[in-house]
Amino acid sequence: RKEVEQDPGPFNVPEGATVAFNCTYSNSASQSFFWYRQDCRKEPKLLMSVYSSGNEDGRFTAQLNRASQYISLLIRDSKLSDSATYLCVVNNLNRDDKIIFGKGTRLHILP
Amino acid sequence: EAGVTQSPTHLIKTRGQQVTLRCSPISGHTSVYWYQQALGLGLQFLLWYDEGEERNRGNFPPRFSGRQFPNYSSELNVNALELEDSALYLCASSLGQITTDTQYFGPGTRLTVL
Numbered sequence: 001r002k003e004v005e006q007d008p009g010p011f012n013v014p015e016g017a018t019v020a021f022n023c024t025y026s027n028s029a030s031q032s033f034f035w036y037r038q039d040c041r042k043e044p045k046l047l048m049s050v051y052s053s054g055n056e057d058g059r060f061t062a063q064l065n066r067a068s069q070y071i072s073l074l075i076r077d078s079k080l081s082d083s084a085t086y087l088c089v090v091n092n093l094n095r096d097d098k099i100i101f102g103k104g105t106r107l108h109i110l111p
Numbered sequence: 112e113a114g115v116t117q118s119p120t121h122l123i124k125t126r127g128q129q130v131t132l133r134c135s136p137i138s139g140h141t142s143v144y145w146y147q148q149a150l151g152l153g154l155q156f157l158l159w160y161d162e163g164e165e166r167n168r169g170n171f172p173p174r175f176s177g178r179q180f181p182n183y184s185s186e187l188n189v190n191a192l193e194l195e196d197s198a199l200y201l202c203a204s205s206l207g208q209i210t211t212d213t214q215y216f217g218p219g220t221r222l223t224v225l
Contacts (some may be wrong), residue, residue, distance in 0.1 A: 034213070043201055043216035044154070087154070099144065099214075101152030 003027065004090050006102035013078055014110050020074040021105045023088030033071045037061055038104065045088055049074075077078075081107045086106040116219035121222045124192050126218075130188040132150050134218045136204030144205070144214060145177060149198035157200075160185055161207070166198065178184040189222075197224045 006023045013019045025033075033050035048055065050071045052062040061074040075082055085104040092100070114142045116135045124130050136143050145157040156169040160179035168175075174190040183204075189196055205212035 041213070043218050045216065046213055049213070099156050099159070101154035101156070 004100045004102040006105045010106040012108045022070045022072045024070040025090045030090045032091040036087040038085045117217040121221045129190045134202030135184045140204035142205045144203040147198045148200045192224045
């Protein structure tokens with residue numbers, strides 16, 4: 001099993017719809033989780049951290065399911081500007097202190 | 112406040128050459144991370160420096176090396192370039208050595224090896 005896995009997509013979603021995608025991780029000792037957004041040929045930018053209790057930032061909701069070892073990102077009332085690649089990041093606070101990025105899920109919002 | 116800066120923005124080299132990429136972190140950040148983003152492979156963790164020390168490195172050969180200077184800026188050196196080294200090299204910085212710190216990325220250096 002890969003350390004961090006994401007559905008590459010693309011997810012083609014009409015404007016205004018709700019879309020959700022998951023990211024699974026293999027190391028049960030992983031401690032911190034993030035969602036980043038990357039626009040075409042640009043650097044990744046932090047979207048939100050993911051907390052155990054789940055957290056919301058406007059139209060975006062992130063959740064962590066430790067039992068099933070996945071994190072999720074929900075986008076409500078999607079906008080054209082949400083079109084991007086969404087990367088999940090898993091930090092493992094073990095001896096290796098590895099920082100692992102998923103390959104990303106491509107999202108296309110359709111007008 | 113200035114973000115993470117990287118130079119050069121683009122670079123073309125030939126196989127066997129050596130290259131040095133540079134990164135300046137956000138003011139106050141002591142940790143610098145280097146990543147390689149090759150087409151179709153996602154971001155691969157290369158190196159992590161904090162307070163001038165190498166804290167960890169990813170699964171890359173020794174010809175990938177770097178250092179961090181007293182002002183926390185960093186260099187990534189790649190020797191004996193190979194075609195598959197063509198990629199976007201991203202630098203990120205964060206406040207401290209705890210890996211839970213949020214990382215902020217620079218715009219990257221796009222390296223093409225011919």
